[in-house]
Amino acid sequence: xxYAGREPERSNFTDNGKYPAxxxxxxxxxxxGYQYSAPRARAGVNFYYMNYKDQFVQTGEKSDIxxxxxxxxxxxxxxxxxxxxxxxxxxxxxxxxxAALSTNRIKDFDEYIDNWDDDKHPAVVHYDNSVLxxxxxxxxxxFINFHYKSLEAVWHTNFVSRQxxxxxxxxxxxxxxxxxxxxxxxxxxxxxxxxxxxxxxFLGLDLNNIFNNHYAxxxxxxxxxxxxxxYTPQNRYxxxxxxxxxxxxxxxxxxxxF
Numbered sequence: 001x002x003y004a005g006r007e008p009e010r011s012n013f014t015d016n017g018k019y020p021a022x023x024x025x026x027x028x029x030x031x032x033g034y035q036y037s038a039p040r041a042r043a044g045v046n047f048y049y050m051n052y053k054d055q056f057v058q059t060g061e062k063s064d065i066x067x068x069x070x071x072x073x074x075x076x077x078x079x080x081x082x083x084x085x086x087x088x089x090x091x092x093x094x095x096x097x098x099a100a101l102s103t104n105r106i107k108d109f110d111e112y113i114d115n116w117d118d119d120k121h122p123a124v125v126h127y128d129n130s131v132l133x134x135x136x137x138x139x140x141x142x143f144i145n146f147h148y149k150s151l152e153a154v155w156h157t158n159f160v161s162r163q164x165x166x167x168x169x170x171x172x173x174x175x176x177x178x179x180x181x182x183x184x185x186x187x188x189x190x191x192x193x194x195x196x197x198x199x200x201x202f203l204g205l206d207l208n209n210i211f212n213n214h215y216a217x218x219x220x221x222x223x224x225x226x227x228x229x230x231y232t233p234q235n236r237y238x239x240x241x242x243x244x245x246x247x248x249x250x251x252x253x254x255x256x257x258f
Contacts, residue, residue: 061223062173075107104135116226178215202255216242
């Protein structure tokens with residue numbers, strides 16, 4: 001059990017936009033976990049419940065210089081489980097996995113919407129129960145680690161569930177779930193004797209997004225209303241932006257240890 005507080009940062013004031021002046025965030029966190037260990041296997045689970053008052057969350061909008069804008073949510077919570085498991089199948093082969101499964105919801109939130117007809121009086125929409133923005137309910141990772149003498153090869157596949165670009169839980173303003181796979185190769189050249197102080201040479205090769213999946217891991221949303229332009233809180237003006245990730249790419253490295 002823990003209780004913590006966080007004061008607003010300078011940007012919370014300077015980039016606050018149409019939202020009210022920021023307040024300090026407070027968190028009550030309760031967690032319970034269990035770890036299991038055997039000669040060739042390991043596993044663990046950690047349950048948590050994080051109850052927030054005035055949590056800082058992203059609104060889905062960005063500042064003039066591209067920073068994510070945040071505001072206070074009066075009441076919200078994050079609840080879930082973190083699970084880990086590993087198995088040494090062979091002396092040279094390890095299988096690992098971890099998962100973060102969660103529910104991240106708003107209990108009480110007023111959304112302020114730009115009003116093009118009156119800058120000083122934004123439209124307000126109230127939400128009692130919706131999903132927090134940029135909070136996927138499932139993040140999964142799987143690893144196959146082959147290690148033999150100086151060679152190590154790691155296969156890593158991850159999965160991230162749907163994320164919403166704002167706090168309205170609207171599927172049209174969300175990032176679709178995605179999965180991608182990387183392969184990391186490394187080889188350690190141990191020198192039999194030191195050469196000019198050089199003791200080891202590490203060769204590395206990273207193969208990223210090997211299946212060339214097309215996905216976006218972040219984005220933004222902007223919304224406004226205008227009675228003169230026939231944009232109402234139920235039928236707003238919207239702009240959406242997505243930040244696509246790179247397709248298949250690779251990078252090699254050489255590390256010298258003295």
